[in-house]
Amino acid sequence: MTRAPRRTTAILAAVVVLAGLGGRAALPAAVGGPLGDALFATLVVLLVALALPRTGPFVGAAVGLVVCGGIEAAHLTDVPAQVVDRFPAARYVLGTAFTPADLPWYAAGAVAGGVLLALARSRSRRARTLPRHAGTELPGRRRAVVGSLTVVLLVALAAAGGGLAWTLREEARALTTQVASAQAALADSDGRVADDAVRSALAASIDRAESVLAATPLVERRPGDADEAGGRVAQDVAAVQASRLTFARAEVTKARDALAPTTRRAEKVLAATDELAKGGQDAGETLRASSRDALGTADELTSETQDDRLATASLTDLEAAAADLAALRDDLADATTDLMTAQDAVVCPEPDQVWFPQAGHLAAKSLAPIPWARQYSVRADVLDGLVALDDAYRAEFGQHLTVNSAYRSYDQQVEVYNPDDPNPLAAPPGCSNHGLGTAIDISMGPEGFDGARYAWLKEHAEQHGWTHPGWAEPDGRLPEPWHWQSVKTPTEY
């Protein structure tokens, strides 16, 4: 049985180690990695032949493949991880994870190891059969070394070429996936970004990536080109996502702020109808309950969407919150309208009439008697203007304003309101601004709208904070020259 000479095997092993280390240092990881795997398997075959010189090329290659495959498969257990944990240097032999893609490289390296063993044996056999004299052994051995080096070089070249092709294909595959998800991100973000420039940038980087993918591998597209294009796409996708977050946050803030006035109105109406319900005028507990529920939800959503919470919320949460807020605003407005409709008192028959829950229920301390007509009162804060108006009026006409009516309590309004009159002079209870203490009826004399008093008041009342409303004008719904009201009269509930 011939055997490979130990010295040749040792030289080959050293060359393989150097080639492996050199490859790892000089080549890109995508090429150096597979080459290193192959040379590792070759080294294992040579080490087996060194330890057991009688090992044949086939057995050697088989043992090398089994050893490398075994090490790879061992990563399916946590044994290698524990070993590396204790002896970090073992990482160079054991690797770090189970990678099935490494197996073909191990096989190639093991075969190369077997070929090297076969070559070394044949040289050794030939050398032994020749007559021994100086000069014949040495060229034979040199040829063996040169032949072996050629094989190592060929294996290295094949591994490098394979690695290069593999790298180009994997890079293209990764970029194709990335482009698809970037296109989805671009389509999803239409109309949902704070700054449209980020979408244009992404569209441009997708175009660039597509032209990289269309380029001829190796000739127009070098290793790393696709990675670089992918890096730009990733960067632009991130910018689009960030801009979407900014936009979604602004949308939530807008929806939250829009909910606030609807909430305030709903709270007022609910409180007023609760008061009415206590007085026996129940609009229906069901309607009040649904208004109360919607208000509770509004409270929750409002506190959940405060700015500090929005800063950390995800895009999905933000977009859902904006939709929830908008839907809730509609629900709440509907609940309030239902409640007002159900409660007769809160619905005034005319569009210019506004129902106020406090109308006719003002506290005595908020009212002040009119000094020259003490049986009548107005809201205390509008009295000064009325007195000033009266002073000017008196200077012109030599007499006080003739007041016929001012603040009316709820019960007084009930008395003057005639629901059977198709165009009643007095508004229903709750709907008259006499109930707010901001209106007075003043006698205009028999000339009414045509008289000097009306003309003078039209010209001077505004200076003192009093006005004649549109509905009471000659062409208004209910022409009343006598009805005047403070400019402070609220026009909206």
Ligand SMILES: [Zn+2]
């Ligand atoms: Zn009036």
